[in-house]
Amino acid sequence: MQCITVGLDERSYPIYIGRDLFAQLSRLLPQLPNQILIVTNQIVAPLYLEQVQQALGDGQLVTHIIGDGEGEKSLHNYQHIMDTLIAHSFNRDCAVIALGGGVVGDLAGFVAATYQRGVDFYQIPTTLLAQVDSSVGGKTAVNHPGGKNLIGAFYQPRAVIIDTDCLATLTDRDYACGLAEVIKYGIIHDAQFFEWLEAHSQDLIQREPQAVAYAVRRSCEIKAEIVAADEREQNQRALLNLGHTFGHAIEASHYDSWHHGEAVAAGTAIAAEFMRQQDELSDQDAERIRRLLQACNLPVVAPSMPLSQWQDYMQRDKKVKAGQLRLVLPTAIGAACLRTVTDWDRVASAISACNSACNEHD
Numbered sequence: 001m002q003c004i005t006v007g008l009d010e011r012s013y014p015i016y017i018g019r020d021l022f023a024q025l026s027r028l029l030p031q032l033p034n035q036i037l038i039v040t041n042q043i044v045a046p047l048y049l050e051q052v053q054q055a056l057g058d059g060q061l062v063t064h065i066i067g068d069g070e071g072e073k074s075l076h077n078y079q080h081i082m083d084t085l086i087a088h089s090f091n092r093d094c095a096v097i098a099l100g101g102g103v104v105g106d107l108a109g110f111v112a113a114t115y116q117r118g119v120d121f122y123q124i125p126t127t128l129l130a131q132v133d134s135s136v137g138g139k140t141a142v143n144h145p146g147g148k149n150l151i152g153a154f155y156q157p158r159a160v161i162i163d164t165d166c167l168a169t170l171t172d173r174d175y176a177c178g179l180a181e182v183i184k185y186g187i188i189h190d191a192q193f194f195e196w197l198e199a200h201s202q203d204l205i206q207r208e209p210q211a212v213a214y215a216v217r218r219s220c221e222i223k224a225e226i227v228a229a230d231e232r233e234q235n236q237r238a239l240l241n242l243g244h245t246f247g248h249a250i251e252a253s254h255y256d257s258w259h260h261g262e263a264v265a266a267g268t269a270i271a272a273e274f275m276r277q278q279d280e281l282s283d284q285d286a287e288r289i290r291r292l293l294q295a296c297n298l299p300v301v302a303p304s305m306p307l308s309q310w311q312d313y314m315q316r317d318k319k320v321k322a323g324q325l326r327l328v329l330p331t332a333i334g335a336a337c338l339r340t341v342t343d344w345d346r347v348a349s350a351i352s353a354c355n356s357a358c359n360e361h362d
Ligand SMILES: NC(=O)c1ccc[n+]([C@@H]2O[C@H](COP(=O)([O-])OP(=O)(O)OC[C@H]3O[C@@H](n4cnc5c(N)ncnc54)[C@H](O)[C@@H]3O)[C@@H](O)[C@H]2O)c1
Pocket: 041, 043, 044, 047, 068, 069, 070, 073, 100, 101, 102, 103, 104, 106, 126, 127, 128, 129, 130, 133, 134, 135, 136, 137, 138, 139, 140, 148, 149, 166, 167, 168, 169, 170, 171, 174, 177, 260
């Protein structure tokens, strides 16, 4: 088992990464209180809930199971979980455990952040995306019909327990979505890790345990380092949004057909093409980014939509400041910047050039 610390002074916490960790939960989390609420969903519950319940022993253990999908990250479910906590007379010393992907984690985290002004929160992420990204760093939220993650809080967990064995039951599609975030870390922060990913993309696709363990560990180390340096996203943490502004436009306009990681992958390819066109990213690096995404079975061609639609969705991004669009853009493999972009023609040119370049190759 590996242990990484997210260093945030008195709110520092461990990320445990390993195999068969569910069985060791009570040893890993000796400080758990008597009253525990597990939030999970209808897909994860039949697979892993019993194991987790057994490992937690015999306190007052209550489970709240939500449905599957992004639509469940709602104020409606938030209210229902609050109802459960209140109906069982949970007090301020209780703990909330999220057992699931990013949807469960974001929702349960927001519940924990606000129930009685905040109770202990633990993350047991079960998707690759949640293990390498959403369970670490303390962003919690629910969606509003007006936009994703509009209601939420920064609220750090007490610990994150990553059991990589549970990735075995993920669909290929959900697994690949997690790889998009893994590749992101290589592009923005760590050229050596990017090279390692290039060399091991086939092992990763085949979910070879050692390769998966390393990719999860290195991703968590990078996220932990960035969060410790900039918890509230004043500067460096914004780089974690590489590909996400383009990605959100794709997700928002095609929410039923594109998953988050797929939209981020296509968005990353566009961001690389944007910089290549300005001669700020070499042809070779742009090509390497595109090839690695493709090797991991991720899309690098965005769905076609009019520029006005891209513009409309991208302007709603949280990084827009004083009406100006700010994009995370790669400057090399291993480095990225956050830049205000005013010239929409250049954005349009990157989107269309990337798509036609990609189509030529396909
Ligand atoms: N808080 C953050 O910092 C942060 C960062 C990135 C993404 N997010 C959020 O995360 C969400 C996406 O997360 P996600 O990709 O994990 O989506 P998800 O939670 O919907 O999980 C994807 C699918 O996998 C299923 N699943 C989960 N674990 C499984 C397992 N072990 N075996 C089989 N199936 C399993 C789920 O039921 C779901 O169908 C979005 O809401 C996004 O906004 C948050």
